[in-house]
Amino acid sequence: MQLTAKHREYWGKNLRITGILLAIWFFVTFVLVFFARDLTFTFFGWPFSFWIAAQGALLVYIGIIWYYARYMNNLDKQYGVAEGESS
Amino acid sequence: MSVFGGVGQTQSEFKKGLNKIFLWYGGGFAAFVVVLAILEQMGLPKNWIGYTFLAATVLLYGGIGVMSRTSDAAEYYVAGRRVPAMYNGMATSSDWMSAASFIGMAGTLYLTGYGGLAFILGWTGGYVLVALFLAPYLRKFGQFTIPDFLGARYGGNMARLIGVFAAILVSFVYVVAQIFGVGLITARLTGLSFDVGVYVGLAGILVCSFLGGMRAVTWTQVAQYLILIVAYMIPVVWLSVKHTNMPVPQVSYGYLLQKVTAQEELLLKDPKELEVRAIFKARSDAAVEKLKDVPASLAADKAAATKRVDDLKAASGPAADIKAAETALAALPKDEAAARAAYNAARTSNAARAAPPMRHAEPFPGRDEAARDISRKNFLALVFCLMVGTAALPHILMRFYTVPSVREARQSVAWSLFFISLLYFTAPALAVLVKFDVYTLLVGTPMDQLPGWIARWNIVDPSLMAVADINKDGILQLAEIRLGGDIIVLATPEIGGLPFVISGLVAAGGLAAALSTADGLLLTIANALSHDVYYKVIDPNASASRRVAISKSILVVVALAAAYVASLRMADILFLVSAAFSFAAAAFFPALVLGIFWKRANKWGASLGMVLGLGITFYYMATTHPWMYGLFHSGSLTPEILKANTWWDIAPISAGIFGVPLGFAVIIIVSLLTKEPSKEVQELIENVRFPNFDGVPSQGAAAN
Numbered sequence: 001m002q003l004t005a006k007h008r009e010y011w012g013k014n015l016r017i018t019g020i021l022l023a024i025w026f027f028v029t030f031v032l033v034f035f036a037r038d039l040t041f042t043f044f045g046w047p048f049s050f051w052i053a054a055q056g057a058l059l060v061y062i063g064i065i066w067y068y069a070r071y072m073n074n075l076d077k078q079y080g081v082a083e084g085e086s087s
Numbered sequence: 088m089s090v091f092g093g094v095g096q097t098q099s100e101f102k103k104g105l106n107k108i109f110l111w112y113g114g115g116f117a118a119f120v121v122v123l124a125i126l127e128q129m130g131l132p133k134n135w136i137g138y139t140f141l142a143a144t145v146l147l148y149g150g151i152g153v154m155s156r157t158s159d160a161a162e163y164y165v166a167g168r169r170v171p172a173m174y175n176g177m178a179t180s181s182d183w184m185s186a187a188s189f190i191g192m193a194g195t196l197y198l199t200g201y202g203g204l205a206f207i208l209g210w211t212g213g214y215v216l217v218a219l220f221l222a223p224y225l226r227k228f229g230q231f232t233i234p235d236f237l238g239a240r241y242g243g244n245m246a247r248l249i250g251v252f253a254a255i256l257v258s259f260v261y262v263v264a265q266i267f268g269v270g271l272i273t274a275r276l277t278g279l280s281f282d283v284g285v286y287v288g289l290a291g292i293l294v295c296s297f298l299g300g301m302r303a304v305t306w307t308q309v310a311q312y313l314i315l316i317v318a319y320m321i322p323v324v325w326l327s328v329k330h331t332n333m334p335v336p337q338v339s340y341g342y343l344l345q346k347v348t349a350q351e352e353l354l355l356k357d358p359k360e361l362e363v364r365a366i367f368k369a370r371s372d373a374a375v376e377k378l379k380d381v382p383a384s385l386a387a388d389k390a391a392a393t394k395r396v397d398d399l400k401a402a403s404g405p406a407a408d409i410k411a412a413e414t415a416l417a418a419l420p421k422d423e424a425a426a427r428a429a430y431n432a433a434r435t436s437n438a439a440r441a442a443p444p445m446r447h448a449e450p451f452p453g454r455d456e457a458a459r460d461i462s463r464k465n466f467l468a469l470v471f472c473l474m475v476g477t478a479a480l481p482h483i484l485m486r487f488y489t490v491p492s493v494r495e496a497r498q499s500v501a502w503s504l505f506f507i508s509l510l511y512f513t514a515p516a517l518a519v520l521v522k523f524d525v526y527t528l529l530v531g532t533p534m535d536q537l538p539g540w541i542a543r544w545n546i547v548d549p550s551l552m553a554v555a556d557i558n559k560d561g562i563l564q565l566a567e568i569r570l571g572g573d574i575i576v577l578a579t580p581e582i583g584g585l586p587f588v589i590s591g592l593v594a595a596g597g598l599a600a601a602l603s604t605a606d607g608l609l610l611t612i613a614n615a616l617s618h619d620v621y622y623k624v625i626d627p628n629a630s631a632s633r634r635v636a637i638s639k640s641i642l643v644v645v646a647l648a649a650a651y652v653a654s655l656r657m658a659d660i661l662f663l664v665s666a667a668f669s670f671a672a673a674a675f676f677p678a679l680v681l682g683i684f685w686k687r688a689n690k691w692g693a694s695l696g697m698v699l700g701l702g703i704t705f706y707y708m709a710t711t712h713p714w715m716y717g718l719f720h721s722g723s724l725t726p727e728i729l730k731a732n733t734w735w736d737i738a739p740i741s742a743g744i745f746g747v748p749l750g751f752a753v754i755i756i757v758s759l760l761t762k763e764p765s766k767e768v769q770e771l772i773e774n775v776r777f778p779n780f781d782g783v784p785s786q787g788a789a790a791n
Contacts, residue, residue: 007777068218
């Protein structure tokens, strides 16, 4: 079991995408909500900050998880660390 | 049995078979509801509909248990690791959504408006952490329980046993609340007593998980998800069509929210509303006066009540009035302590009802800037604790051991959140729909023309629904309605004017939500004890069938213990559930995440970090929550002590906000001060990080 440069690169890319997605998660959850009282404009009929907490954030979360799964599953193949055909 | 995965099937054959089964199941269930609806029209009594729903669903879950019975360890503990991503997503979401999500969430949103959205955010955003930090790596590790990972990663039994302790603490508290919910729903659905309800529900849980372990629980949870989501949607869609002519409440309620907001401004200034609130304010003030000299007030109350009885008798008033006055006299507090408690209760309850209604869409309401800041801080802290707690609940993480591969583990988190969001998108819509109904249609109705559901629910449980004409004007004001959160979901079919069979369906959905969560939790506790304590620590040579047998017997004992605790009806059960999130967050999250992402973390750091993180969380709750304070201190929690014990105005429910960072800090510092982990452990970490490392795929993968 020896780590190769390829393995290190794969892990580095994984950390990078994890960090970026985590930053989006943090922004939507904590930054937007922190400023909720100031974000009072209407958004398709909803007060924007209410809509974010009731629907917008959830859509972003699903997007983050879906994108991560797609990105990593492709990365596995690209770096030859994917499991054998399982389905 | 080949129905839920037999030998020699390929994964795609298995998946096709599953699709067929659940298609038939969906059709069958729809036909069942339609037949019941027809029978109702023909005059089947309501409680028979209730019995039929209860019997049919419990038999269904038991039947799945019988069909997938097993004594094979991999089948029993992790459903043979062959659950396709989408089905695991459904199972995870019903595992996740408890009675609190199904019945309580919309009510909380109705009562607290924007404040309640902390639960929506926290209970969905946590899945981002599950997806990015835990699910794929735990799947690659591929053992049976969460303490398993701690044991392997942090070498030896210390971290494993701390994990077992935390897993049992968190899961037991949670399962008691579910069984409590099962009892309540069964009682409402059928009119049986609460205790009978608890044991009937328990039977459903046990048949299923006892016979088939994780395999049976998985397929039951999929079946339960389908029932609960349909049951939740039908009345909300109906109500949405009624108020907006749109069948998609999640989209259309923005328009209603505007109307509710406009109505709130009117109700805030309405003179009749002000009058009712002033009466409550006066009652609260009177209670404050009485508290100044309790013995004298009690004597005065007695004298007044006695005088009224005597006056009525002397004037030969109507018999009903005399009886009422005598009852009032008999209901007076017996001694000084009782009187003090009664006056205190009158002060707080009347003061609460004297408060103006809050604005539904306003974030962090408060009297002044400082109060708004505290409200915002607590909202964010609660969101943080719920998110991290979600990503640390053993019964949820365990589900990701059951998929065939790392690849499907990643997809499965996305499916889970998708299925969960269907309900979580709908709950805020339901809250606004009911609020619209109450604010615009109900308020202003003459007292003698109120809709029937109000009187019916008042009889079922006055704490859920009570109206009284406080200012005697013959018209219902908003301030004259007292309503408990749970009624929002339970009464929606009646508010919308739907037949009783839909009410039965909603109750069956609530039951499915509670039972599915209880199944997963009981299995977590039983597996922690049988696999981690018995097999890994006490008798490492035990055969697989013996381990499964032991797990089954522990399951029965734990279920009975949980039912017993639930039947005590502890008042603060809801607080304990929220507390479980803070405990899970502080105990597991730092150790699990650092275990995967930081090779240097070692057993001393992890063990100490888990203990101290859990410890500080527990300590904070024990010094700031009234009920917990009472358990560990003599005397009660006065406002002065509370103020002195509170750190940065954080409410006890969010105690995990201290535990999680402390856990991280302790693990890092102590690990750096002690020896680095062995070579084998470092290799384990590398192995976990790559789905296929040097041709070693995740355990059990591609077996089919």
